[in-house]
Amino acid sequence: MTTARDPQRVDGWTAAVRQRLGLGRLLPLGGPADGAWIAETAAAAVLRGATARPGTVLGKLRIGPTEAAVQAAVAGGAGGASRGAAGAPPPPAPPNALPSVALRIEAEFSTTPDRPLPDAAAALRAALLTAAATRLGLEIAEVDLTVTALLADGATDQVTGAETGSPAPGAKPEGPVAAAAAGVPGVVSLTRVLGGPVHTAHDHVRVEVATAGDRRALDVARSVRTAVAAASKEARLPVSVLVTDVVEPGSNG
Structure with missing residues (x-):
């Protein structure tokens, strides 16, 4: 049996899938009680x-769970993800999001030879953590951190790496919750x-937002x-928030 498909519908579905995949991992912000996540790309x-x-x-930069968190998950440990404020269960995570676990940054970088590599790595590590x-x-x-190359004198200092993809599509607020x-x-x-932008289920409400770069996303x-x-x-449904983009001042996001 052959089913005819509307090319526009197929293209729209493909674009939606690409948009979701473009978020990368959905990372927990704060602790279990905060009910907040952010896209890895953002x-x-x-x-x-x-x-x-x-x-x-x-260069390449990824953010994900630590090895200890992965092992705990495999062993069936919750790692504290089941605890919320005053012992209440936390809001459900977005689909395929990481639970509230310790995170690890893995990054590659190049640096100039006029500085000791340990010093360059320490400075970059501190900047990332901050x-x-x-x-x-x-x-x-x-x-x-992994050093991949030494830069020649006069080499560009341009930050490189994987593309972040197009911004998430904006949505007009409809209804009192969205407003x-x-x-x-x-x-x-x-x-x-x-x-x-606002997803209401029987057990939770989830909101998607893009936040301003001059404010802390978790706040x-x-x-x-x-x-x-x-x-x-x-009123009694727990609320979770997914930050899909962080828009820096002066950008067109």
Whole structure:
């Protein structure tokens, strides 16, 4: 049996799949009670921008669970992911998101030979940890750096690496819950990568947002949760937030 398919529908479905895959891993922000996640691509873009400095070129960068967290998951350990505020269960994670576990940054970089490699690595590691904590709210337990090349004198200091992909599609706020989320300071727009910008299920509410780069993503997500909980008719449903993009000041995001 052959079924005719509308090319426009197929193209739309393909674009949606690519958009979801383009998020990378969905990383936990803060702890289990915070109910917030961020797309790996969004987090990596912030880290790249925050660590750009003369004499160092950042290459491949990935963020994921530590080996200990993976082993605990394989062994059936929750690693604290089942605990929320006052013992309450935390909001459900977005589809295929990582639970609240310790995270690890793996990155490759090149540097100039006029500086000892241990010093260059230490400076980059410190910059990554600082940016992850102060710009995003990621709880990073480990940073693994690999030197891939020495830069010649006069070489460009341009940060390179995997493309971050196109920004998540924005969505107009519809309804009081969406309007409440969109009105939170630090929210640039609502987004709709995993579906609608506001997803209401029988056991939770999930909101997708793009946040401003001059505000800590975790702080914005917490404020969104508070605003949505206050505006929602389902007052007792837990609220989770997914940050799909971080928009730097002056960008077109």
